[in-house]
Every structure is written in structure tokens, then in C-alpha cells.
Amino acid sequence: MRVFVTGASGWIGSHAVQEFLTAGHEVLALARSDASAAALRARGVHVLRGDLDDLASLREGARSTDGTVHLANKHDFTDPAASNAAERAAVQTIADELAGSDRPFLLASGLAGLGDGRLLTEDVVNPAVGPDSPRGGSERLALDYADRGVRAVAARFAPTVHGTGDHGFLAALVAAARAAGRSGYVGDGTNRWAAVHVTDAARAVRLAVESAPAGTRLHVVAEEGIPTRDIATAIGEGLGLPVESVDPARATEEIGWIGFFLGLPAAASSDRTRALLDWHPTGPTLAEDLPGYLA
Numbered sequence: 001m002r003v004f005v006t007g008a009s010g011w012i013g014s015h016a017v018q019e020f021l022t023a024g025h026e027v028l029a030l031a032r033s034d035a036s037a038a039a040l041r042a043r044g045v046h047v048l049r050g051d052l053d054d055l056a057s058l059r060e061g062a063r064s065t066d067g068t069v070h071l072a073n074k075h076d077f078t079d080p081a082a083s084n085a086a087e088r089a090a091v092q093t094i095a096d097e098l099a100g101s102d103r104p105f106l107l108a109s110g111l112a113g114l115g116d117g118r119l120l121t122e123d124v125v126n127p128a129v130g131p132d133s134p135r136g137g138s139e140r141l142a143l144d145y146a147d148r149g150v151r152a153v154a155a156r157f158a159p160t161v162h163g164t165g166d167h168g169f170l171a172a173l174v175a176a177a178r179a180a181g182r183s184g185y186v187g188d189g190t191n192r193w194a195a196v197h198v199t200d201a202a203r204a205v206r207l208a209v210e211s212a213p214a215g216t217r218l219h220v221v222a223e224e225g226i227p228t229r230d231i232a233t234a235i236g237e238g239l240g241l242p243v244e245s246v247d248p249a250r251a252t253e254e255i256g257w258i259g260f261f262l263g264l265p266a267a268a269s270s271d272r273t274r275a276l277l278d279w280h281p282t283g284p285t286l287a288e289d290l291p292g293y294l295a
Helices: 011-022 034-042 055-063 080-098 134-148 169-180 198-211 228-239 248-255 258-262 271-277 286-294
Strands: 002-006 026-031 046-049 067-070 104-110 151-157 160-162 183-186 192-197 216-220 223-227 243-246
Touching (some): 002 055, 011 026, 011 198, 026 055, 046 055, 055 080, 067 198, 080 134, 134 151, 151 198, 160 198, 160 286, 169 183, 169 228, 169 258, 169 286, 183 228, 183 248, 183 258, 192 198, 192 228, 198 216, 198 271, 216 271, 228 286, 248 258
Parallel strands (some): 002 026, 002 067, 026 046, 067 104, 104 151, 151 216, 183 243
Antiparallel strands (some): 192 223
């Protein structure tokens, strides 16, 4: 299979690319810089120059391959409206190109903010609808194309996709603790975060592209839910810093952008995903990986 991947140089994307290559697939990757393009070519990846605003390149990538994996996102927390608009436009462009082809289209989604604290299952419908909603309502938009001849699949990743080299949410929490001189959690810290190792996440992406039916919602989750207070406590103990509660109303002010996400519930089951894909996470747990973030 020849697979088009956006975000191929990113954290999950770089591991997904390797997973596809190892399994014998060919990869065409979107690259927005000379450095990214060179690094991808050195790994045996074909390169298409462009970015999320280059809709012509997105159309070309989707048109010329057997399936698309959309992992890129601007993640500009200072201008969420622009990020949401770009995400929606990219998903719409790819899905329109794939309409009627029955080719797979996997897009990255997230678990944070989807629920009310209860354990999320794959049958929970994402409430974000329309261009002004989080991520531009891209999950619902993509899955609507399941009735238009696209094997659309939403991969909801745990907020902590951890591993060596991660610069995501967990790394941001450690950096915030170092900067503040304390490790904070929001409110009583009982809200829980799911977690998954990046190699397990990459394998789930590959398996989904190969076999997941149209309209599938997947939970890329190994550990169902770790209390955020426990995460903050482990960070504080590892750095020798006090561990303190932060007022939810001041979380962003005191912890930074990551404070908003730290207060969100994001516990989820992946039982159906595991059964559907025959996916069995084997990577290190969050607790096993955490010392690497504190070094």
C-alpha cells in the first residue's frame, strides 16, 4: 500500500511512518521544510512539499495514494480559531478528494474534553460540530464521509502519547513544574488521563489503515486513566519540588497553556479498539517512562 501521511515529521507521525515502512508499505509524506524533506528522504520516504494551508498539495497526496493518514495540526494555542479553520479545511479537502474511492482516511483526534469524567468508550459521539468548534469539528466531518465512499476512521489518541524524545503534554508539564518551582495539578486532581506509548500508537495507526471499517472511532489507549494528581506527584518527587493544587480558574495563568488540558477529564477504554484491530499494547507504562522526562 502507498500511504500519504501528514505530520510525518512529528512525534506520532515519525513513528507511524517507521511502522508503515517496517510493514512493507510505501510512504508519501507532506514536508513543509527542506530539513524535514531531507530527513524523510534519508529514511526511504517519498516527499511532497507543502503544508496544511497548501490545499492543492493535500489533494495531490490523497489522489495519488492508496490511503491517507492525517496527523498534522497547527496546535497554535494562541490562535485556536486559525488552527481550527486550518484543520477543517484540510480534512474537507482530503475527504472530498477521496469521496467515492473506498480508500482509507485516518485522522488524528483526541480524548481530552470529550467526556464528563466517566470512562469514555468508542461509541461516545464527539460533541464538536461545525467550523467554530474545537479542531473545526473535524472528527464528525470526516466520519460523515463514511456514507460517501470513504473508509473514514477517527483515531482518538490519549493525551499522553509518551516515549523517549516526546515534547508533548507530559514534557510540557515537567517544563511548567521546573519554571514554577512546584508541580501543580488542577483542583483536587482526581480527573484522569489515559496514556499510551508512542510505538503502540503507531502500530494502531497502521492496523487501522489496513483494516478498520468506515465510520470507526478508535481509542488509542493503553492505560485507561491515571489521576492527574498522581502524575503531578511523580513529577514533583522526581524534581524535588513541592506538589500543590491549582485553582481551576487560574490554571492557565499559573501553569501555562497546559493547565487548561490538565484540568480536563480524559479517561477512556480501548476494549473495542483492541478487539477490532487485534491490537495489544506492549510498550512501557507512563510511570516507567517518566524518569526519562525528569533527567
